[in-house]
Amino acid sequence: MIQLIPRENVSPVLSLLGPLFSIGFTMLIGGILFYFLGVDPFAAIKMIFWDPLMSETFSTYSIPQIFIKGAPLILIALGLSVGFKANIWNIGAEGQYIMGAIFGASFALSLYPLESAFIFPLMVFIGIAGGCLWSLIPAILKIRFNVNEILVSLMLVYVAEQILALASLGFLRNPDGAGFPGSRNLSQYPSASNSELILGTGIHLGVVLSLFMIVFFYILFFRHSLGFKIKLLGSSPKAYSFSGQNPNKLIFICLTLSGGLAGLAGIMEVAGPAGQINIDFNVGYGFTAIIVAFLGRLNPIGILFAGLVMALTYVGGELTQFMLNLPAAAIQLFQGMLLFFLLSFDLFVYYKIRLRGN
Amino acid sequence: MDLLEINFAVLVASLIVASTPLVLAALGELVVEKSGVLNLGVEGMMIIGAVSGFIVGVETGSAYIGMIAAAIAGALLSLLFAFIVLIMQANQVASGLALTIFGLGLAALMGHPYTGIKSPQIQTISIPFLSDLPIIGQMFFQHDLIVYLSLIAVFGVWYFLSRMRLGLVLRAVGEDHDVAHSLGYRVISIRFLAITFGGAMAGVGGGYLSLVRVPQWTEGMTAGAGWIALALVVFSGWRPGRLLIGAYIFGGITILQLNLQAIGVNINIAILSMAPYLATILALVLISSSGLHGTRGAPGCLGKSFVKTV
Numbered sequence: 001m002i003q004l005i006p007r008e009n010v011s012p013v014l015s016l017l018g019p020l021f022s023i024g025f026t027m028l029i030g031g032i033l034f035y036f037l038g039v040d041p042f043a044a045i046k047m048i049f050w051d052p053l054m055s056e057t058f059s060t061y062s063i064p065q066i067f068i069k070g071a072p073l074i075l076i077a078l079g080l081s082v083g084f085k086a087n088i089w090n091i092g093a094e095g096q097y098i099m100g101a102i103f104g105a106s107f108a109l110s111l112y113p114l115e116s117a118f119i120f121p122l123m124v125f126i127g128i129a130g131g132c133l134w135s136l137i138p139a140i141l142k143i144r145f146n147v148n149e150i151l152v153s154l155m156l157v158y159v160a161e162q163i164l165a166l167a168s169l170g171f172l173r174n175p176d177g178a179g180f181p182g183s184r185n186l187s188q189y190p191s192a193s194n195s196e197l198i199l200g201t202g203i204h205l206g207v208v209l210s211l212f213m214i215v216f217f218y219i220l221f222f223r224h225s226l227g228f229k230i231k232l233l234g235s236s237p238k239a240y241s242f243s244g245q246n247p248n249k250l251i252f253i254c255l256t257l258s259g260g261l262a263g264l265a266g267i268m269e270v271a272g273p274a275g276q277i278n279i280d281f282n283v284g285y286g287f288t289a290i291i292v293a294f295l296g297r298l299n300p301i302g303i304l305f306a307g308l309v310m311a312l313t314y315v316g317g318e319l320t321q322f323m324l325n326l327p328a329a330a331i332q333l334f335q336g337m338l339l340f341f342l343l344s345f346d347l348f349v350y351y352k353i354r355l356r357g358n
Numbered sequence: 359m360d361l362l363e364i365n366f367a368v369l370v371a372s373l374i375v376a377s378t379p380l381v382l383a384a385l386g387e388l389v390v391e392k393s394g395v396l397n398l399g400v401e402g403m404m405i406i407g408a409v410s411g412f413i414v415g416v417e418t419g420s421a422y423i424g425m426i427a428a429a430i431a432g433a434l435l436s437l438l439f440a441f442i443v444l445i446m447q448a449n450q451v452a453s454g455l456a457l458t459i460f461g462l463g464l465a466a467l468m469g470h471p472y473t474g475i476k477s478p479q480i481q482t483i484s485i486p487f488l489s490d491l492p493i494i495g496q497m498f499f500q501h502d503l504i505v506y507l508s509l510i511a512v513f514g515v516w517y518f519l520s521r522m523r524l525g526l527v528l529r530a531v532g533e534d535h536d537v538a539h540s541l542g543y544r545v546i547s548i549r550f551l552a553i554t555f556g557g558a559m560a561g562v563g564g565g566y567l568s569l570v571r572v573p574q575w576t577e578g579m580t581a582g583a584g585w586i587a588l589a590l591v592v593f594s595g596w597r598p599g600r601l602l603i604g605a606y607i608f609g610g611i612t613i614l615q616l617n618l619q620a621i622g623v624n625i626n627i628a629i630l631s632m633a634p635y636l637a638t639i640l641a642l643v644l645i646s647s648s649g650l651h652g653t654r655g656a657p658g659c660l661g662k663s664f665v666k667t668v
Contacts, residue, residue: 004447004665037467089451141639145647150398150451151589152642155635158582166628290455329466329577336460340438343448343456351447351665 004351014349019295019302022341023309030334039324047323048316048334062315064201068273070311071210072097072265074303076289078210078217079258081298086233088254090138092153093262094286095160096131100263101270102160102167103130105277108192109172109184119191124267131263132256134160139255143248149255161282168278182278186271194272206268210307213261217300230254262286284332288314291339310335369613370497374505375571377609379404379563381508383587384594384601385515386559391591392519393552394532394659398454399439401584402461403557404564407432409465411565412575413472421480425504425565432561433554435461440553444546447663458584466577477573480504504566509602511559516598528552532657535664545664560584582635589638593645596655604641611637 027049031041052062076093083090090096104127108119137156141147172183187193194204221227233240233250240247265285274281292310296302317331347353383400390397410431415424439457442448480502489499519525528548531538535545567583568575586608594601615633618625 006665091455137639141643141646145643147639147642147646148589148592151585151592152639154585155582155589155639158635159632162628162632166626169628170626287459290452291459294452327467327470329463329470332463333460333467334463336456336458336463339452339456340442340460343453344442344446346448347446 003354004347005354007350007352010349015297018342018345018349019297019306021345022295022338025341026334026338029337033330033333034326037326037330039326044320044324044326047319048313048331051319052312052315058319062319064198064203065315066308066311067207068202068204068311069314070307071204071207072269072285073289073292073310074210074307075206075213075265075268076258076262076286077292077296077303077307078213078300079261080289081293081296081300081303082217082220082230083254083258084234084293085298086230086250086254087237088251089150090135090153090255090258091150091290092135092138092155092157092286093258093289094282094284095153095157096134096259096262097266097269097286098157098160098164098282099134100127100131100266101274101281102163102172102266102277103127103133103263104267105183105186105192105270106167106172108186108189108271111191112184112189115191117191120194120271123192123271124264127267127270128260128263131266132260135255135259135262139252142251142255149251153255157286164277164281165279168281172277174276183276185275187275192271194268196272202273204268204272206265206272209264209268211304214300214304221300226253262289288335291335294339294342367493367496369617371500373606373609373613374498374501375609376613377605378505378508379567379571379583380587380590380605380608381512381563381602382504382566383560383563383584384590384605385508385511385598386556386563387587388591388594388596388598388601389515389519389528389559390552390556391660392532392596392657393528393549394535394657394662394664395443395549395553396450396454396661397436397439397443397457397553397556398451398588399436399457399461399584400556400560400587401580401582402458403432403435403560404461404567404584404587405465405578405580406435406461407561407564408568408579409469409472409564409575410561412477412568413468415478415565415569416472416475419478421478421569422503424478424569425562428561428565428569429558430561432564433558436553436557436560437550439557440550443663444549444553447665450661450663462578469575469577472575473577475574477569477575480570502570504562504570512598512602519598529657532659535659535662539664539666546666549664560587563587586634586638589642593641594655595645596657608634608637608641 027045031045034041034044051058052066053059076097080090080093104123107126108123111119134156138149138152141152142149168181168183174182174184196202196204229245229250233247237247270277270281288310292303292306296306313331313334320326321328383404387397387400407428411424411428414427415421439453442453443450482500482502485499489495519529527543531543531545531548539545564580567580572579590601590604593604612634615630619627619630
């Protein structure tokens with residue numbers, strides 16, 4: 001018989017090994033999968049995990065790209081990790097990301113072509129507010145009517161996607177765009193453009209902010225009472241209530257915080273790398289960030305590395321699409337697999353396994 | 359624009375077709391949740407069912423064989439979830455999300471060569487005499503086999519959960535797994551079976567979507583149907599009869615919305631397309647805030663891991 005004994009203290013070594021093992025297993029199983037798809041597994045794995053960093057032909061472009069794609073993932077994942085710790089499941093970050101972009105871009109474009117130093121900061125603020133507002137809906141419904149926040153936040157992703165379509169075909173459509181869908185390009189509007197900070201790399205303010213936020217969340221989790229309260233609510237809601245705390249306040253904080261960060265990621269993306277509001281603006285960062293949060297073990301430092309690894313698979317995935325003609329969905333499959341391995345490995349982190357005779 | 363252009367009998371008939379994938383998937387999830395497991399991977403299992411059913415349907419030329427393949431594919435994927443959650447004790451919410459992400463990726467990969475192909479036809483079975491009734495016959499008695507089977511399944515699940523011994527055991531496991539375990543019931547095995555049933559039902563629901571409802575394969579074609587099925591379970595208060603009514607109301611909103619688009623009502627298509635999702639949120643709010651039953655039907659151990667201690 002196999003018996004599971006809960007560990008008194010979570011093993012820090014295993015806790016670190018988990019993500020590494022999971023990445024290894026994903027490579028292995030992914031390689032087998034590639035083999036059956038008729039693709040050379042070694043070439044494909046090398047192209048996803050190695051070439052973006054080391055290849056002379058790709059790395060000058062790829063390495064900054066990893067940071068650019070990692071920034072929204074890290075921003076969103078940081079916000080989500082707060083809620084996940086407290087067992088509050090905002091899985092609609094994709095919708096909050098879209099709404100942040102639409103709110104911020106709408107504000108900036110309504111002032112076009114006015115130039116002013118106030119436009120950019122106000123636009124970022126309104127973008128954050130847009131994300132907050134969208135996550136406020138599940139928050140209020142959860143607090144006021146006890147409606148499941150998982151389902152509401154997810155339903156709102158589909159609503160946000162329709163609003164995105166409405167915006168790109170309607171109220172934000174570029175009047176000089178010859179009838180094509182999509183808004184004006186914000187990179188051609190200096191007051192609203194989230195322009196690159198290091199010339200030729202594409203590194204923008206969002207990347208810097210994501211690194212700054214890691215420090216902020218580290219302090220929040222480990223040096224502030226809010227971090228303790230979040231952990232308490234997550235591990236024992238009853239103890240939390242008995243200690244005289246109001247869980248509703250924390251539900252509100254967790255959801256709006258994650259919504260605001262998703263909104264920030266959205267406005268940074270639309271004013272920077274994406275450039276405009278368009279039908280295909282969202283590429284699933286909001287969902288991938290869920291994996292990033294878990295891969296980083298809901299820890300800010302972990303999320304930094306997890307975000308960069310996940311961004312690496314995005315960049316590497318683009319390379320395989322381009323060079324080996326692999327479908328984009330293969331990367332999504334990889335990411336799902338990674339999360340499976342990671343969650344399974346938790347067994348060894350939280351339990352000791354003992355074999356005993358009957 | 360003319361609202362009278364919408365034929366009521368056709369509307370009800372297409373409402374039933376639109377609701378059937380939801381009925382099937384939600385019914386499966388209801389049984390899973392009654393056993394105490396929350397599987398958020400319905401969307402992933404549905405889309406795997408949709409793509410597998412479509413591929414097998416096209417290759418064999420038979421929609422029925424396609425449906426069976428869809429059920430098997432959904433069940434296989436759910437076994438992965440069952441293993442991770444029941445054996446590896448992983449967090450159910452996160453594992454369900456992983457299942458959805460994984461399923462969407464795998465389905466897109468599998469279905470890539472099959473985009474734009476037409477699926478084999480499924481024949482409608484007119485029930486003798488009843489189908490000849492005016493209006494009502496056209497509404498309810500000229501459907502395909504799966505629609506009738508879905509209605510039988512609703513009755514079957516109700517009967518199983520409320521009238522059969524094994525159903526009672528399943529509910530006991532969901533209500534309090536420690537007590538059920540000490541009474542000698544095999545918590546893990548029962549949950550394994552429930553999850554597999556849920557997977558097969560979600561698979562068939564997906565297969566119905568790609569083989570009958572649409573009928574073709576497009577990437578991401580479930581478009582949140584799995585999540586709506588999850589919402590329906592909550593809406594139903596974990597009761598099969600109410601689940602059927604909920605699914606039909608929901609299907610009605612979808613069909614009405616599509617009909618309004620078709621006759622060119624002066625409302626933006628994007629706003630009409632939001633209707634099903636907003637309706638789901640509204641339904642959840644109404645059901646959670648009304649003192650009628652709220653979450654009273656929710657199993658006590660929903661979403662909790664079971665660790666055998668003795």
